[in-house]
Amino acid sequence: MNSIKTYFRNNIRQYGMVIALFLIMLLFQILTRGILFKPANITNLILQNSYVLILAIGMLLCVLTGNIDLSVGSVVAFVGAIAAVIMVDMNMPVAPAILISLLVGVLVGAFHGLFIAYFRVPPFIVTLAGMLTFRGLTMVILKGQTKAPFEKSFQAIAAGYLPGRDWTIGPFNAIALILGILFSALFIISILRGRRNKVKYGFEILPFGFEVIRIFIVVVAINWLTLSLALYNGIPIIMVLLIGLVLLYTFITQKTIFGRHIYALGGNEKAAKLSGVKTKRVMFLVYTNMGLLSALAGMVVAGRLNAATPKAGNMFELDAIASCFIGGASASGGVGTVVGAIVGALVMGVLNNGMSIMGVSVDWQQAIKGLVLLGAVCFDVYTKSKSQAA
Incomplete structure (x- = not known):
């Protein structure tokens, strides 16, 4: 029994959120009179929240370093605009267009990582600047208009x-x-x-x-x-892609040297550096990876909407950050898992979906999600203080 208590105490963040997800799903299944668990709605839940799940995986790595990325929503819109220009206006085939869009995301992430890791500009400032810059560039590229439609093979990535x-x-x-x-x-x-x-x-x-x-x-x-x-x-095709990403990034964070270096950097940067961890390179790669996944999410959003719009990705960064913290990641860095971030994103998704079915206004939805996020961070602070006291 002592080993069981120790196991659950050491994993209270992860299991607590899994139990919370189950209870939230059960609650909305009752409140929506069985609509939540209908096959069509389950599929819709996956398709609607695919972009949050992708962004949450990348955001987790940023959170593990003790930082966040405020630019991801704008990068989503920017990459969607780039994809629309080269596919809709220039008639480029889907495969090379996807590769170019992903490369754009990598370059954006590397741009952020360069200033954060090597010029030592605080991530909050760099990514806030990126949020404004790439939202503006999106407006310039699209000229305030919506570009559509995409080829069906491109749409299939998000909705096939x-x-x-x-x-x-x-x-x-x-x-x-x-x-x-x-x-x-x-x-x-x-x-x-x-x-x-x-x-x-x-x-x-x-x-x-x-x-x-x-x-x-x-x-x-x-x-x-x-x-x-x-x-x-x-x-859904996007579900296969999500499962692949979860498995890949779980392996990276738990089974590779690079993953251990991310946790070490978030736990104590000075100690990690003295231990031989190349902290600047790790930070650079974390934000480059965030740009890559933001580009992927941007194509998923564009494919699902079958259009690139100037307002795409609005507030996506907050959903991704909230998913990580709700899923058990620590606001101070060094603690969190990919599976936990996915659970947090599903909590947000079920809340959105359930309240929408019930006809709850968007205003109240935002307020309730904010309270859930605050509660998750308070729970993190409480469990950390308890473990330090023990």
Whole structure:
């Protein structure tokens, strides 16, 4: 029992937000009279919040260093405008246009990283300047107008589904069912392999019975999601992209030297530097990566809207920052996970979706999301003070 208490106390941020997400979903399922969990709405929830999930992953790395990026919403609009110009006006094929758009995002991120890491300008100032600059450049490029339409293959990135929608088993999309079983098997293998490695090196582990319960809950959640999607149009392409990003950045943050250096930088920059961490390079790469993911989110937004608009990406940076803090990242840096940021983004998404279904005004939605963010940060401060006292 002591090991169980220690485990949950050490992971209270992550599990607390997962439980909160479950309770919020259950609450809105009751308040919306079952609409929230309908297959069409589940799919819509994923498509609507895909850009927040992508930005939250990149923003987490910034938050881990103890900083934020205020420019991501403007970069989303800027890259969307660039994509529209080269595809709609210049008739460039989709593949090279995507590569150019991603390169633009990398250059924007590198521009921010250069001033932050090497010129030592505070990230708040640099990214605030970037927010104003790239919003202005978006207006210049689009001349205050909306550019549309994009090719269908480009739209499919944000609003398309995996092929094989006609391949069904009864009322269910077969590919969605197969992927649900496959992901369940991979998750079980991953947990058991990780448990075996912890035993091998003498790390503390949960009792096997509790591990089985945890596996059962996650497997049920995976298959419930894929069953819901299987009853509609199958697996959205953007969902496959999101899963790939989550797996990639989880690996980077938890299994690579670069990931450990990010945590070290956020924990104590001076100590990290004295330990041999190239802190300037790490900071530069973190903000370059944020530019890359902002560009990806910009193309997703443009593809979903089938247009590039001057107002695209408005307030996206606040959604991404809030997702990280709600998901358990520490405002002082050095604490947080990719999965936690995704959970935080889903909390925001479910709140938006549930309140919209209920007809709650946008004004009240903003107020409620602000209170949720404040509560999450207060929870972070409280748990940190408790752990220091212990």
